[in-house]
Amino acid sequence: QKEVEQNSGPLSVPEGAIASLNCTYSDRVSQSFFWYRQYSGKSPELIMSIYSNGDKEDGRFTAQLNKASQYVSLLIRDSQPSDSATYLCAVKENTGFQKLVFGTGTRLLVSP
């Protein structure tokens, strides 16, 4: 079983709608959680980080973390066609020098 699981999609939403992206992880000691956006052939771009349970909002993006359920999500409000990309969930331990482990990503398609 992969350490970080995401639905590969594609997730299709119309412009202006809310896109909801989900991620589950298996390692209970994971402490840092990230969402990266990646356009085809480009590098991952950090869009959100979250470290404690609850919601964290930044503009049109809201990250939600539930450590008891080992679940992290990303909501994108007022989705735009330019949001069409692959969204990678990544988790990291805070103990020692731990690598960032990525999920396989969810492809989001926002139609005009």
Add this chain to the structure above:
Amino acid sequence: AAGVIQSPRHLIKEKRETATLKCYPISRHDTVYWYQQGPGQDPQFLISFYEKMQSDKGSIPDRFSAQQFSDYHSELNMSSLELGDSALYFCASSFRGPNEKLFFGSGTQLSVL
């Protein structure tokens, strides 16, 4: 501020050749990570360095080696290249701490023919 710089952007090699990829981290970042991403795959961790010492090792083949130099730039050396090594290679840098965030370079697209 300048981001993570990687060179070259594209590299074409033949089987059994060697390749060297370079990474220049963000100023004052003390940690460098190397990732490999195949087509349609998620980034796979290869190796990381903290303060010029190897800090963690992932699925890096024995044919690959890496180091971090005194100016904090890092190089990934790849020998006896195989067709399966064709991928995007990303370098990321960070400043180690409780809320460490990784920032990625634009990557090097390696094609092995």
